[in-house]
Amino acid sequence: MSLRNTARRGAAAMVLAVLMPLALTACSGDDEGPAFVSATPSAAAAPQAGAEPLTLAVTPAEAAKNQPVSTEIGTKVTGGTVQTVTVTDSSGGKVAGAMRADGSSWVPSKPLKYGKAYKATVVVADAGGQTVEKSTSFTTMGRPSKKTGAGLYLFAEREYGVAMPVVIEFTSPVPVSARAGVERRLFVTTDPPQPGVWSWSSSLQVMYRGPEFWQTGTKITVRAALEGVPMGNGRYGDKDQKGVGNISTTKIEMKVDNATKQMQVFKNDNLVKTLPVSLGKKTTPSSSGTLVVMDKLRKTVFDTTDDPGNVDRYRVDIEYAQRLTWGGEYIHAAPWSVQHQGKRNVSHGCVNVSMANAQYLFNLTRIGDPITIKGTERTVRPANGWTAWSVTWDQFLKGSALPIPPELTGLGSTPAPSASATPQPSVSPS
Structure with a gap:
């Protein structure tokens, strides 16, 4: 999905998903899997006195039908850890994969x-070497006939600025009931490692x-593993996608204050330029x-001449x-408003600057x-x-459809800029 380039036209507003990067850890997708035995602890080692019994439950249920192609092998273990997971198709071919962290x-x-x-x-083992093995077929x-695409x-x-969020937009609304499942299939890793969360800004x-x-x-590095994922309203994700974003080695930040009608430009946190602007009129x-x-x-x-609801067409x-x-x-050159820049607001909402600036x-x-604008009417x-x-x-975390790990709360320190008038209402989830 490419950026929409039609200038000055509003595109339909596109709400919050989560977690720390959902890393996967390697777990036997290529080695020979063990032969099927019943899900009973082996006699390789006697259980230790007072130890939690080694148990294993696996999903999908045996002989389950009509499972999504995004199906994961669920493992609920007590008293031990997963050692191997081997998945094969009807021809005996092995399916590659990895455990969630x-x-x-x-x-x-x-x-x-x-x-x-x-x-x-699935094979699990406890600290004493005792194992349990269990299999399931599905x-x-x-x-599906109805699919939801994602961009x-x-x-x-490309090389991106330091505020580049990972953005995924959907071709059909994702209802609240489906968002946690969608989030769980969005995997992000950062190098060097940094915490992060998915958050919905609209459906x-x-x-x-x-x-x-x-x-x-x-x-x-992102994997949007959405093919076959239930997306609500009888729809399923249309495909898996991968993306890589390289953040620039230079930090650029712009700050605009309506009170002064000046923009400050920072490079690696050092002020390098101050220039006059004209913002949107009231x-x-x-x-x-x-x-x-x-x-x-x-x-x-910029063409608004075919917008019948706009009384100020141009x-x-x-x-x-x-x-x-x-x-x-937009930020853009506005040679016609140079005399107003730094003094008064005359634009239709854009940040006007001179041609040279x-x-x-x-x-x-x-x-x-990033560009931070403060003190306007909305x-x-x-x-x-x-x-x-x-x-x-903290507000961003509230948009997640998944529980937030306690270690992620309270990390942000910079408050969001506020307007001088009552904020507009949020977009309602579809």
């Missing part, structure tokens, strides 16, 4: 095949960020919040445009660089752009 299930490396039979064998469902905004050939958009901006030079105010550069257009056209050529919201707010910013920034609406940073960390 929390040991709750084994995840296939690729979606299973539609309408096929599989067998899973059949996957046929290919992942991360491309390995059509989920984003991942940490309590602070990414460290410079971070590599973000009838079309700019949005306060920490926004993210979503797209960059050297030249474009068509104008624009240079050095950097998109901040789906609703049509627009070129300077365009050459400096990357997609994913706050940016959730999902009107990549708005992950426009709320505090």
